[in-house]
Amino acid sequence: MERTSSEDRRLDDAHKRDIVVKRLNERGVSLEEIAEITLDLQKPHVPGLTLATCLDHVERVVMKREVQHAVLTGLELDVLAEKGLVSEPLRSILMSDYGLYGIDEVLALAIVNVYGSIGLTNFGYVDKTKLGIVKKVDERGKADGVCHTFLDDMIGAIAAAAASSVAHRYA
Amino acid sequence: MERTSSEDRRLDDAHKRDIVVKRLNERGVSLEEIAEITLDLQKPHVPGLTLATCLDHVERVVMKREVQHAVLTGLELDVLAEKGLVSEPLRSILMSDYGLYGIDEVLALAIVNVYGSIGLTNFGYVDKTKLGIVKKVDERGKADGVCHTFLDDMIGAIAAAAASSVAHRYA
Amino acid sequence: MERTSSEDRRLDDAHKRDIVVKRLNERGVSLEEIAEITLDLQKPHVPGLTLATCLDHVERVVMKREVQHAVLTGLELDVLAEKGLVSEPLRSILMSDYGLYGIDEVLALAIVNVYGSIGLTNFGYVDKTKLGIVKKVDERGKADGVCHTFLDDMIGAIAAAAASSVAHRYA
Amino acid sequence: MERTSSEDRRLDDAHKRDIVVKRLNERGVSLEEIAEITLDLQKPHVPGLTLATCLDHVERVVMKREVQHAVLTGLELDVLAEKGLVSEPLRSILMSDYGLYGIDEVLALAIVNVYGSIGLTNFGYVDKTKLGIVKKVDERGKADGVCHTFLDDMIGAIAAAAASSVAHRYA
Numbered sequence: 001m002e003r004t005s006s007e008d009r010r011l012d013d014a015h016k017r018d019i020v021v022k023r024l025n026e027r028g029v030s031l032e033e034i035a036e037i038t039l040d041l042q043k044p045h046v047p048g049l050t051l052a053t054c055l056d057h058v059e060r061v062v063m064k065r066e067v068q069h070a071v072l073t074g075l076e077l078d079v080l081a082e083k084g085l086v087s088e089p090l091r092s093i094l095m096s097d098y099g100l101y102g103i104d105e106v107l108a109l110a111i112v113n114v115y116g117s118i119g120l121t122n123f124g125y126v127d128k129t130k131l132g133i134v135k136k137v138d139e140r141g142k143a144d145g146v147c148h149t150f151l152d153d154m155i156g157a158i159a160a161a162a163a164s165s166v167a168h169r170y171a
Numbered sequence: 172m173e174r175t176s177s178e179d180r181r182l183d184d185a186h187k188r189d190i191v192v193k194r195l196n197e198r199g200v201s202l203e204e205i206a207e208i209t210l211d212l213q214k215p216h217v218p219g220l221t222l223a224t225c226l227d228h229v230e231r232v233v234m235k236r237e238v239q240h241a242v243l244t245g246l247e248l249d250v251l252a253e254k255g256l257v258s259e260p261l262r263s264i265l266m267s268d269y270g271l272y273g274i275d276e277v278l279a280l281a282i283v284n285v286y287g288s289i290g291l292t293n294f295g296y297v298d299k300t301k302l303g304i305v306k307k308v309d310e311r312g313k314a315d316g317v318c319h320t321f322l323d324d325m326i327g328a329i330a331a332a333a334a335s336s337v338a339h340r341y342a
Numbered sequence: 343m344e345r346t347s348s349e350d351r352r353l354d355d356a357h358k359r360d361i362v363v364k365r366l367n368e369r370g371v372s373l374e375e376i377a378e379i380t381l382d383l384q385k386p387h388v389p390g391l392t393l394a395t396c397l398d399h400v401e402r403v404v405m406k407r408e409v410q411h412a413v414l415t416g417l418e419l420d421v422l423a424e425k426g427l428v429s430e431p432l433r434s435i436l437m438s439d440y441g442l443y444g445i446d447e448v449l450a451l452a453i454v455n456v457y458g459s460i461g462l463t464n465f466g467y468v469d470k471t472k473l474g475i476v477k478k479v480d481e482r483g484k485a486d487g488v489c490h491t492f493l494d495d496m497i498g499a500i501a502a503a504a505a506s507s508v509a510h511r512y513a
Numbered sequence: 514m515e516r517t518s519s520e521d522r523r524l525d526d527a528h529k530r531d532i533v534v535k536r537l538n539e540r541g542v543s544l545e546e547i548a549e550i551t552l553d554l555q556k557p558h559v560p561g562l563t564l565a566t567c568l569d570h571v572e573r574v575v576m577k578r579e580v581q582h583a584v585l586t587g588l589e590l591d592v593l594a595e596k597g598l599v600s601e602p603l604r605s606i607l608m609s610d611y612g613l614y615g616i617d618e619v620l621a622l623a624i625v626n627v628y629g630s631i632g633l634t635n636f637g638y639v640d641k642t643k644l645g646i647v648k649k650v651d652e653r654g655k656a657d658g659v660c661h662t663f664l665d666d667m668i669g670a671i672a673a674a675a676a677s678s679v680a681h682r683y684a
Contacts, residue, residue, distance in 0.1 A: 016260065065510065066273050066458040072261045073248070073274050085256050089187065090243045100684055102237050103244050105630040106281045110274070113455045116408040117618040124637010168407065171613050236681065237629040271513050276459040284626045287579040288447040295466010339578065342442050358602065408615050414603045415616050419586070427598050431529065432585045444579050445586050448623045452616070 016068045017059075023075050027151050028140065031058050033133035037159035038166065040131055041122050046170045057162040057169075064114050067158065070107045074150030081147040097141060097149045104153040111157035115164035123160035127153065187239045188230075194246050198322050199311065202229050204304035208330035209337065211302055212293050217341045228333040228340075235285050238329065241278045245321030252318040268312060268320045275324040282328035286335035294331035298324065358410045359401075365417050369493050370482065373400050375475035379501035380508065382473055383464050388512045399504040399511075406456050409500065412449045416492030423489040439483060439491045446495040453499035457506035465502035469495065529581045530572075536588050540664050541653065544571050546646035550672035551679065553644055554635050559683045570675040570682075577627050580671065583620045587663030594660040610654060610662045617666040624670035628677035636673035640666065 021031060035055040042049055061067055080086050081094035093101050108127075112119040125131075130138055134152050141148030192202060206226040214220055232238055251257050252265035264272050279298075283290040296302075301309055305323050312319030363373060377397040384391055403409055422428050423436035435443050450469075454461040467473075472480055476494050483490030534544060548568040555562055574580055593599050594607035606614050621640075625632040638644075643651055647665050654661030 019260065065271060069264070069272055069274050070277070072264075076257060076261055077244070077248075079258075080251060080256065085251065086247060087250075089190065090247055093240070093243075100236060100629075100631055100681060101240055102630045103240050103278070103281070105633045106241070106277060107274070109630065109633060110277045110459060114458070116456070116613075117452060117615045117622065118613055120618045120622060120633065121637045121640040124634045124639075125641035126637075127634040128638035168613060271458075271460055271510060273459045276462045280459065280462060281630060285629070287442075287627070288444045288451065288623060289442055291447045291451060291462065292466045292469040295463045295468075296470035297466075298463040299467035339442060361602065407613060411606070411614055411616050412619070414606075415590070418599060418603055419590075421600075422593060422598065427593065428589060429592075431532065432589055435582070435585075442578060443582055445582050445620070445623070448583070448619060449616070452619045 013063055013065060013068070016065075016072075017062050020062050020068050020071050023072065024154075027075060027078070027137075027148075029133055029137065029151070029155055031055060031062070034058050034155055034159050035162065037126055037132045037134065037155070038162040041126070041159065041163040042166045046166060049166065049170075054162060054166065057165040058158060060165055061111075061114070061158050061161045066114055067111050067161070070110045071154050071158070074104065074107050074154050078147045078150050081149070082145060094147050094149045097147075101149065104150050107150065108153040108157035111154070112160050112164070115161045115168065118167065119157075119160040119164040122163045123156055126156040126159055131156075131159075184234055184236060184239070187236075187243075188233050191233050191239050191242050194243065195325075198246060198249070198308075198319075200304055200308065200322070200326055202226060202233070205229050205326055205330050206333065208297055208303045208305065208326070209333040212297070212330065212334040213337045217337060220337065220341075225333060225337065228336040229329060231336055232282075232285070232329050232332045237285055238282050238332070241281045242325050242329070245275065245278050245325050249318045249321050252320070253316060265318050265320045268318075272320065275321050278321065279324040279328035282325070283331050283335070286332045286339065289338065290328075290331040290335040293334045294327055297327040297330055302327075302330075355405055355407060355410070358407075358414075359404050362404050362410050362413050365414065366496075369417060369420070369479075369490075371475055371479065371493070371497055373397060373404070376400050376497055376501050377504065379468055379474045379476065379497070380504040383468070383501065383505040384508045388508060391508065391512075396504060396508065399507040400500060402507055403453075403456070403500050403503045408456055409453050409503070412452045413496050413500070416446065416449050416496050420489045420492050423491070424487060436489050436491045439489075443491065446492050449492065450495040450499035453496070454502050454506070457503045457510065460509065461499075461502040461506040464505045465498055468498040468501055473498075473501075526576055526578060526581070529578075529585075530575050533575050533581050533584050536585065537667075540588060540591070540650075540661075542646055542650065542664070542668055544568060544575070547571050547668055547672050548675065550639055550645045550647065550668070551675040554639070554672065554676040555679045559679060562679065562683075567675060567679065570678040571671060573678055574624075574627070574671050574674045579627055580624050580674065583623045584667050584671070587617065587620050587667050591660045591663050594662070595658060607660050607662045610660075614662065617663050620663065621666040621670035624667070625673050625677070628674045628681065631680065632670075632673040632677040635676045636669055639669040639672055644669075644672075 035051055035058045038054040039051050081091055108123060112123045126134060134155055137148050137152045206222055206229045209225040210222050252262055283294045297305060305326055308319050308323045377393055377400045380396040381393050423433055450465060454465045468476060476497055479490050479494045548564055548571045551567040552564050594604055625636045639647060647668055650661050650665045
């Protein structure tokens with residue numbers, strides 16, 4: 001009985017993982033680009049670390065239920081804001097990526113925490129210095145009608161969580 | 172210069188406070204009903220505590236920017252799910268108040284943290300025992316087409332934050 | 343290479359797990375007593391759930407690195423306060439289990455978060471209602487010279503995290 | 514009655530503020546040095562921002578109860594580890610500033626959260642790039658017998674919280 005419900009659960013999570021990856025792709029982001037940030041973060045600490053290994057840890061992160069829910073919720077808000085379906089004043093807050101909004105960081109923290117608080121530092125660093133794809137996403141988000149308020153934080157949080165996962169393994 | 176921008180800010184927050192209260196009302200909840208939970212929580216610890224004092228602390232909580240943003244975001248997701256504007260699988264997760272979703276608790280934590288971690292215990296207690304208006308909101312949320320996934324957590328979190336505010340004052 | 347370092351790591355965590363269990367025992371708490379709280383929390387939701395299964399999930403929780411570090415740190419502070427080795431005003435804060443201290447809840451949150459934010463509610467409920475062994479620990483902590491400021495929160499957090507682990511598996 | 518207890522409380526917090534500042538000084542850190550980090554962080558966003566203003570916001574941060582408790586607890590652990598009063602394996606974890614410990618970041622988060630989640634990014638950035646006094650503290654911490662495991666995170670967290678306070682005011 002248990003085995004079956006547990007199997008169902010895993011299938012369910014694998015299905016949600018596919019949707020998360022598809023949504024990220026639709027917003028212009030691949031798991032490989034996220035793994036590149038993870039590699040940048042952990043290369044100095046893990047000699048010989050490869051992009052393939054980092055991608056493997058990014059894949060583990062997006063199999064986690066809390067991560068999937070945070071990403072699906074954040075990206076949905078970005079998309080609904082773009083479509084004009086979010087009511088004011090939230091719509092303007094999202095469309096302008098208002099610096100004091102804070103809820104994007106709250107969802108990012110939920111992702112980072114999945115591998116413990118050691119990921120906080122890396123998340124903050126990626127978010128501030130806009131490493132790799134985060135920079136591109138940030139630039140694209142400045143175009144009229146585009147909302148990337150959550151997208152850049154979701155990317156930074158997944159990359160930082162994957163970096164924690166790498167650190168825990170190669171400690 | 173500073174004074175002016177600071178005044179603007181306060182006006183802005185007071186304006187958002189009005190919208191937050193209006194949205195809560197539209198979802199069937201008054202600040203008085205939230206203050207009743209706060210009174211229940213703090214009465215044993217603060218002799219002579221009144222509903223009026225609790226309401227005053229609830230008012231302080233909804234003047235906080237992070238609280239306003241969390242509530243506006245959570246209630247928006249409930250409403251958009253009801254309207255069928257949220258894509259799958261998030262829509263089903265929200266409409267069924269899926270127990271492993273977790274993002275409702277994440278937003279609640281952001282609210283509670285505004286007055287420090289001592290509010291965690293009260294939030295958990297209110298959420299689990301469904302005190303006062305939380306119970307009513309939970310029942311109404313079971314009706315077809317109604318989504319209260321975030322609403323009950325937002326109420327519990329505001330009540331717990333106000334209880335922390337009372338505790339900090341009458342320590 | 344990786345395999346070896348990974349094996350070392352697991353051995354290291356298993357060693358820390360033994361120390362954590364020993365410390366809890368020295369403070370008058372067994373994993374079985376913690377598992378009883380988990381059973382109380384999840385019984386209504388998982389028909390046929392046994393104490394043995396709950397104990398298995400408690401064991402998983404205390405194998406997690408972040409949990410081990412939080413518990414070792416919290417229990418150390420309790421013990422050092424009892425021995426009079428903590429400087430003022432922190433010593434008095436700890437010895438009196440000052441309600442506005444908050445750092446006990448902060449460490450508890452780090453434990454609960456290991457299995458996602460769904461554990462918040464259960465932690466708050468256990469902490470407030472003082473289920474099972476939490477009640478006993480709380481009573482003992484009132485004796486002269488005894489400090490259980492962190493102990494009760496560590497127990498509640500482990501029990502709540504194990505309940506989340508059960509919920510994720512039998513969803 | 515309320516007024517009196519509230520006045521007591523403020524006196525109490527002012528007293529604790531003095532102890533926090535004294536402890537930071539004893540560990541080689543002044544509030545001015547922390548304010549310099551805050552200035553570095555916010556200068557690009559707030560034209561004409563001065564060190565005096567940043568210091569004013571740092572002072573507000575160390576008047577907050579949760580901040581005081583986190584700092585007192587973190588610095589106590591550093592000092593007790595140096596004195597050899599912390600039991601193993603925690604002592605070695607602290608003395609070596611073990612990268613996967615995580616509890617230093619947990620306490621830092623409690624400090625940062627006092628001004629909302631927008632401080633997360635700045636904390637991570639300061640912690641990773643070791644701005645100003647953080648760098649010095651980190652270097653000194655490598656000397657034999659010195660433990661700065663919590664000190665650098667406490668500094669970074671206070672500086673980031675003060676930066677949030679500045680941002681909220683001059684938004």
